[in-house]
Amino acid sequence: MSEVLKTENRKLKTGWYIRQTVTQLCSVWLRTPKPTTIFYIVAIGTASGVIVVYLFWWAVSRYKLWAARERPVRAHRNSLWHDPGVVEQLDFRDGPGGSEGAPAPPFRFVEEHATGSNPCMSVKDARGRVWRVKWGDEVKSETFCVRLAWAVGYHVETAYYVAAGHIDGAKDLGRARACVKEDMSFVEARFELDEAGVRKLFDEHGWSWDDNPFEGTRELAGLKVLLMLVANWDNKDVRDVARGSNTAVFEYALPGGGAEARYLIIDWGASMGRWGSPLTRSKWDCEGFASQNADFVRGVEGGVVSWGYTGQRTDEVIEDIMVEDVRWLMRFLGRVTDGQLREGLLVSGATGEEADCFTRALRERIRQLGRVAELGDDYTPT
Secondary structure (H helix, E strand, C coil), X not given: CCHHHHHHHHHHHHHHHHHHHHHHHHHHHHHCCCHHHHHHHHHHHHHHHHHHHHHHHHHHHHXXXXXXXXXXXXXXXXXXXXXXXXXXXXXXXXXXXXXXXXCCCCEEEEEEECCCCCCEEEEECCCCCEEEEECCCCHHHHHHHHHHHHHCCECCCCEEEEEEEEEECCCCCCHHHHCCCCCCEEEEEEEEECCCCCEEECHHHCCECCECCCCCCHHHHHHHHHHHHCCCCCCCCHHHCCCCCCEEEEEEECCCCCEEEEEEECCCCCCCCCCCCCCCCCCCCHHHHHHCHHHXXXXXXXXXXXXXXXXXXXXXXXXXXXXXXXXXXXXXXXXCCHHHHHHHHHHCCCCHHHHHHHHHHHHHHHHHHHHHHHHHHHCCCC
16 A cells, blocks of 8 residues: 555544544533533532421421420419619629539539530539539530620529539540540530429420510510520520420429429520521621621611521511610610620630620620610611
8 A cells, every 4th residue: 555545544544533532522521511500409409408307307396396285384473584683783703603603513423415516414513513514615605695694684594614624423425525534524614503493394395486475575575685686596496396495494483482484595505606597607706796796786667676687596586676675675784884794704714805805796786786775766877
């Protein structure tokens, strides 16, 4: 075969290979989804998964509420709030438990709890009192928020921040193994008093924001404002019992006989950070907390205050809060001093820098509430 023919054959073969390669590449490209298609598939799949999970929680919660039937409250007197007295003289260092109420070491292990989002156990102190000990990212925020809620008159559980300690007998632990060392020492824990003689109604026997004895009262509206003030986005109630309700009813025996049912929030941990979606919200994050100050109070129209808050149950918290409700709350909240705020933060485990930052941010939010109370419909965000 001549060299000319050989050359032509090579050219033809090369052209054929190139066409085949291009055809195969085009075929693969056509079969491969575009990036936008992949994004939509992932987004729809994720959204569908979330919806399925929430529907499951909803169904389980409804079943538990149905099975529980009526809340077994024995008391004929209900209470959400009480007069706190001279607010500016209250001791934020010791809080609702007072100077004699702090946990008294040594501590002895009682049991570990498997529920909740953070490791937790019960211990007994030197005075025979039982405490629920919790670790994690809610320790400092919960200890502080309990003090602030108590200072303006709301019922709370006694809580203390314990920087370090030792729990005798704390062995063979589950989740708490990461928080208690082999020598049974620990750091940075929240001790919450398991008060003796109190009948506690948790979970399916708790209460909801839209169904309780205080609907339409200034006390309930004030509690909602306080919740938003500290950016507590985890405001689940009895309707969310499958995920864990953060409301409860405690029945206390009264000195003169009878009992009083106290309605309270039992978990303030998801606070002092950013509110918002699961992707953006945070806890004990002063930078994030302060960054949302401008969106705290959005405005006032027709005596109704609008808010920037977003939580687990947003609508029930932000709707129908009136200027008069804010005025009432400011009769107590407005008397809390910067010194009290800072002291409460420090004893809750804040550094000096964190205490200063949170105090400034909280004061700015309280000023906004003060302007709402003073100006009403004339209020405009600054």
